[in-house]
Amino acid sequence: MRYRHLPGTGISVSNLALGTMGFGTATDEKDAFAILDRFVEADGNLVDTANVYGGGVSEEVVGRWMADRPDDLSERVVLATKARFGTGPDVNEVGNSRRNLDRALSASLRRLGRENIDLYQLHGWDALTPMEETNVSTR
Secondary structure, three states, X not given: OOEEEEOOOOEEEEOOEEEOOOEOOOEOHHHHHXXXXXXXXXXXXXXXXXXXXXXXXXXXXXXXXXXXOOHHHHOOOEEEEEEOOOOOOXXXXXXXXXXXXXXXXXXXXXXXXXXXXXXXXXXXXXXXXXXXXXXXXXX
């Protein structure tokens, strides 16, 4: 496996990332766990999910996998999640506003069963929100 350094983070990630969009929907939990196990066995370390994948179920599956594995294995994972798209009926539950990103991050952390993540990404462009406003406080 090859790795790349993420500038400004001090983190190195595998050139291959494991996307988890179908976990909990198209891929059941047992198969998702097997896929995650095999990825880490192959020295992959970048696991990518998002708050909207399966209505949050993907994050829950990834969180249960991390909780079910020994720390020496799960701690190798560079965990990434994303937010931007609507997750509820509230007009403010969409976009890259500081308010939405902060609340989405809190909800993602609950679903993942984590106190923090390694990489938080904008899942898409939001023409209504200035880039300066997307700066979410670190946890």
